[in-house]
Amino acid sequence: MKPQTFAILKPNGRIVQGMILKQIKIAGFKVIREEVRTLDMEVLREHYAHHVDKPFFQPMADYLVSGSSILLILEREDDADPVRFLREMVGKTDPKKGEPGQIRHDFGVHHPTVIFMNAIHASDAGEVEEEIARFFPNHT
Secondary structure, eight states, X not given: OOOEEEEEEOSSOHHXXXXXXXXXXXXXXXXEEEEEXXXXXXXXXXXXXXXXXXTTHHHHHHHHTSSOEEEEEEEXXXXXXXXXXXXXXXXXXXXXXXXXXXHHHHHSOOOSSOOSOSSEEEOOTXXXXXXXXXXXXXXX
């Protein structure tokens, strides 16, 4: 099996999600699994356990349960590292600090204090298997 990565296209609206998914595919990613799902608070508490006690967690969680997200397992069509490649495409957590052409800069909300409406979550190195197992427990 080729190396994989995991992403969540956040509930920014179906048109924006479609544009992001198209950009990911054009960049050489192959979609292995795709599921449209409204996330629930329990899985978000597990996924963002390191943020649960922070003041932004509840507004972020409320945003993430407010609509449908697209969950993706991705592979590269070439031999590039899928985690590193996608994270470079995604850009900085804060959309305002990214570069034009990066997903979060182009599709995230540029708000003075809110950074979690950044259009996409992309697994970091070392988190991929755990995150895939959390969102796709039957994936092998």
